[in-house]
Amino acid sequence: MSCVKEADALKHKSQVINEMQKKDHKQLWMGLHNDRFDQFWAINRKLMEYPAEENGFRYIPFRIYQTTTERPFIQKLFRPVATDGQLHTLGDLLKEVCPSAVAPEDGEKKNQVMIHGIEPMLETPLQWLSEHLSYPDNFLHISIIPQPVD
Numbered sequence: 029m030s031c032v033k034e035a036d037a038l039k040h041k042s043q044v045i046n047e048m049q050k051k052d053h054k055q056l057w058m059g060l061h062n063d064r065f066d067q068f069w070a071i072n073r074k075l076m077e078y079p080a081e082e083n084g085f086r087y088i089p090f091r092i093y094q095t096t097t098e099r100p101f102i103q104k105l106f107r108p109v110a111t112d113g114q115l116h117t118l119g120d121l122l123k124e125v126c127p128s129a130v131a132p133e134d135g136e137k138k139n140q141v142m143i144h145g146i147e148p149m150l151e152t153p154l155q156w157l158s159e160h161l162s163y164p165d166n167f168l169h170i171s172i173i174p175q176p177v178d
Contacts, residue, residue: 029057035089035166036075038105044075060164068164075166076159083115084108084155090168092126102126108155118157118170119150129172142171 036045045053052071059068078085088108091101104125108116122129122141130150131137140147143161158168 029053031165031167032056032075035162038087038089039075039078039085039166041086048074072164072166076162083113085158088121088154088158088168089162089166090121090158090170092122092129092170092172094126094129094172096172096174106154108153108158115153115155117150118148118152118154121154122150126172138175140173140175142173143168 033042033045036042048056048071055067056071059065059071085108087105090106091103093101102125106116106121106125110116110120118141119130129139129141131139141150143157144163148157148161154168162168
């Protein structure tokens with residue numbers, strides 16, 4: 029629940045979680061605990077919405093995991109929309125936060141970027157990834173895995 033609250037603080041300034049009743053908090057937790065997706069999602073849906081006048085969340089809750097560093101994960105503030113109104117992509121996030129994970133234009137791909145066991149395209153909008161591929165804690169967990177060497 030603390031990660032859900034942290035994600036809501038990043039996305040909505042904690043407004044959604046603070047407006048929820050105690051029974052909603054319990055339903056969210058019990059739905060997750062008892063593997064009841066419908067029960068969990070009925071409440072979690074509120075945490076994944078944003079006002080129509082905004083192009084997305086305030087910040088994207090994410091953590092990047094790498095096997096090649098000492099740090100357990102990287103987590104920074106990152107907005108889903110650039111100042112010019114363009115949607116940021118997964119590639120934009122990686123270039124800013126973890127540039128070594130992205131292959132240069134003319135270079136060989138050295139890493140796989142995995143979310144839920146799939147390798148999304150770097151052109152995928154970060155807002156979409158956060159809405160559709162976040163884990164139950166509402167964080168986008170991104171793994172950077174060195175490309176296997178044959």
